[in-house]
Amino acid sequence: MSAEKKMCEAAKERQAGPRFLRIADVVYLTGLPPSSVYERMAAGKFPKSIPLGPDARVRAWIEADVIEWQENLIKEAKKAAR
Numbered sequence: 884m885s886a887e888k889k890m891c892e893a894a895k896e897r898q899a900g901p902r903f904l905r906i907a908d909v910v911y912l913t914g915l916p917p918s919s920v921y922e923r924m925a926a927g928k929f930p931k932s933i934p935l936g937p938d939a940r941v942r943a944w945i946e947a948d949v950i951e952w953q954e955n956l957i958k959e960a961k962k963a964a965r
Contacts, residue, residue, distance in 0.1 A: 903935065903943035912949060 906917050913920070923929035930948035935941040 902946040904946050904949060905943050909944050909949060913953065 904912070906920065909915075909920055910917055915923070920929060924931055930944055930952055932942040932944050935943050
């Protein structure tokens with residue numbers, strides 16, 4: 884199990900319910916620069932962020948959506964390598 888996955892599993896044990904990730908967290912977990920995160924999100928190739936307040940200035944990603952994206956990316960890469 885990767886270090887990121889272990890970290891995410893430990894965080895889930897400490898916190899009930901979904902966890903929100905800000906852009907710095909997403910960058911850390913994915914290794915993508917912020918510009919790539921936003922480009923992929925706009926192209927429908929990365930989970931959309933959600934507003935955390937009524938004015939939508941503060942946005943975050945749902946951790947489970949980002950982890951699912953990572954897992955799907957790994958599956959596709961393994962399938963393509965066969």
